[in-house]
Amino acid sequence: MEQPMIQNILLDKFQHEVINIDESSDMLTVTVRKQAIVEVIGFLKEELGYLFLTDLCGIHYPDQELALGVVYHLHNFQTNTRIRVKTFTSVATPEISTLTDLFSAANWMERETYDFFGIIFTGHPNLIRILNVEYLDYFPLRKEYPLEDQTRTDKDNRFFGR
């Protein structure tokens, strides 16, 4: 199925849920409201043949109002097309429905995302930390946790890119 067609189908079916459709990057990128994420991805899987969840990861844009995002990459083997679905939520209510009912692969990937970004996947069967230690009390990939020791005074951040 051609990209414009998928766009039209999605816009048709989810006109209130789809926030943005972007074709400029390497694959069709759809941003949807978080309330509809399971519905949209379920539709992509059941109706449009995106049977394979390639990747699921979090992202943090501290300057946005809805700062925390989850990025899903889906793959349709039959037409050999990929689609990227994004959804955003605020740091105050970092809750997004789980995809584990649709894809068993989402289990650990969601745990990893929770582990690093603190995004709570509601309905997940076992949402505990996976790579970090259990007693870690912060979410390390959020941007407010800088990698380097910020008490250092001998290094000027301007010279190191950030």
Add this chain to the structure above:
Amino acid sequence: MEHLGKEHILIRPEDYDKNFSTLNLGPTHPATHGIFQNILTMNGETIIDAEQTVGYIHRAFEKLAERRAFYQITTLTDRLNYCSSPINNIGWQMTVEKLLGVETSKRIDYMRIIIMELARISDHLICNSVIGVDSGALTGFVYVFQEREKIYEIYEEICGARLTTNLGRIGGFERDFTPAVIHKIKEFIAHLPKVIKQFEDLLLRNRIFMDRTINVGGITADRALNYGFTGPCLRAAGVDYDVRVMKPYSSYGDFDFTIPVGTQGDTYDRFCVRQEEIWQSIKLINNALENLPEGSFHMEVPEFYLPAKEEVYSKMESLIWHFKIVMGEMDVPVGEVYHSVEGGNGELGFYLVSDGGRTPFRLHFRRPCFIYYQAFPEMVKGSFLSDAILTMSSMNVIAGELDA
């Protein structure tokens, strides 16, 4: 210390009256071939349930990458699947090239294919010979490790390193293949079929090996897709998905090769798929060597490709580029790319988001064995402990890739 997850280790109260025992397989058990733990609930010799604990060698690569210049991230990717690190290196470099819009020449592509296929051979050799070891046949392991050593010598000749190779650069290679490299590859490829044949004679139709591996740790194609399997494990289940064919990168489209698929998705099929992939890799390397075009071994990417040392010492402009690259002062364009290569274990993906700074805004590695290892309990439930160990080694779970 009560928050250390003891509830997973202790027997649950509802299981008190059952004759289940708990067995800790790992974290440093030799059969796990890496540091990760399996807590098995056993009824005698039968596995009732398994629970994996991963993260023992988690090194926060995704966070580290956010403070590193692009060329410095290649060294992080070495340490993902360390049995085939050149694939990871080149995969990352191609991701950056995709973001920068750099098209590489055929010569670079073919050189990359040669190296990536060598890495795939070394990965599959280790995995398959270890299946042999875990089923009690140590001999084959010793045979093929000599060949792996030769592959490492080729790496050494190309880039100076053996395990964590940091091979190649953004835009090509740091130096051309020397005659010694070509000679070593040719010698290796000429000799390898004999050894693989010998190895297959030992195991492929061996009654004991077949009894130990057929119908062990099987998974259906449907479940495998649902679990996000890729690579040999998915193909053993009967799905012919290979990134090299579905989205040919690095001129894989120029070559004629077959993607082997299995039918049962069990340990034996995974073994056979890997063996056949070794044969296909040999064919690919031979073809790429024969048709290796002349030309430069790197593209003109002055912003990211280090100039030659002689020029740095003699030309002002080269010195400036050298300084800027080494200090990581090169801004990258704003963009978002996902690029994947067929690693030893499956689709190794790089999701790179750049905000126009000097480092990635976000970099996520899609590590194939992290995703498919979660199917392990489903695959071993109801089987014997010795079968679980074989299943694990045939899934080729590499701790570095698991934990990133």
